[in-house]
Amino acid sequence: MREYLTPKNEFRTIFFIGKGGVGKTTSSAAVSVSLAKRGYKTLIVSIDPAHNLGDVFMVKLNDKPKEIIENLHAMELDMGKLIKSYLKHLENNLKHMYRYLTVINLEKYFEVLSFSPGIEEYATLEAIKEILQKGDEWDIIIFDTPPTGLTLRVMALPHIALIWTNKLIEVRRKILDKRRAIENIQGERKFVVDGEEYKLPSREREDPVMKELLAYRGEIEFVRDIITNRDRTSVVAVMNAEMLPLYETERAHESLKKFKIPFNLVVVNKIIELEEEVPKIKVRMDAQKKVLREIHKKFRDADIVKVPMFEEEPRGLEWLERIGGLIVGD
């Protein structure tokens, strides 16, 4: 049994990444079934906007954990809904605060925001954060992610978000310094707008902006600390024995290394194994063998699991358990 797929002290997080269509969802579902059968309380979450986790389990899923078998719960997150409800809530909140602002058309601003670059990544990160915050309910949390590109950007986000937040905290500190300096001479200052009076906060403890910044930094550091911790997180790359998925996995491997996110396992799906000789298929098999040799060369620091191509599409719990057994190991 692979120890980087099981919890050590605290709950274990496993991310399945890979190019579209290589079998991420099936592999992750298989692993989740296998781990649940071994007695680990497992949650599998699909954060891919094009959901098909429910199709693999052959049940309808939504954004609440639903029991599939004993010890196994599954859910699908609806990103679009998440973003919309978030913005709506905020719009009402802001309309109240900013009545005096007629120049900035808030509706337009929100239209821009909901299409602003990166909103999907941030919403995904937000969703991952919320699940991790409640992670203690589980032994193992498995994320079935969108195709590599988006996932890598999401995994890079904590790093980038921290740079931004630290810079903003710096600027905010300067503002508060100036305010304190003025306050020392003028006394407490009031800021009047639209007939309403606000006290100008000058100390970190009483400044709501600073408080938000520090809270946000805390949350992001929490996520970063989990996903960069070898004892708590593993990334499993899923691919086919073809050159394009190989290149993509290699790139993913590189960027994960850069952000210090542990990469442990490569699952190679749909490997053709045939007893008899069929010339046309033999060409394919030779090509696959060549790619497999490459994979062994490229990912020396990771385990490699080969999953054969089956006669039928592997759906349903029995199939999943069988494949899961292959991946998790005995």
Added chain:
Amino acid sequence: MFKGVREFFKGFFGSFKARSTEYIEFEERELENIFALILMGSFVGIPSPPTTLVIRLMPHMVREIYVMQRRVADMDDIFGEMAGMFDIA
């Protein structure tokens, strides 16, 4: 009579105090303006901080956005403001 003198001194020192922080207040406003501008970056196409962070800060930014708006309104008279501050008539 005393009351008059007291009022006079209060006014005198008040204006003295106001003048003494004029530069710091200008700096403060500049920083507040920049802070709001950074958060509104996606509006004008400059890279902006994490959207979720922006969204969470917005409700507390009444003052900064007010300052930013004033700054935009006074944009055509930046030199006037500078001249005023350095007492150039």
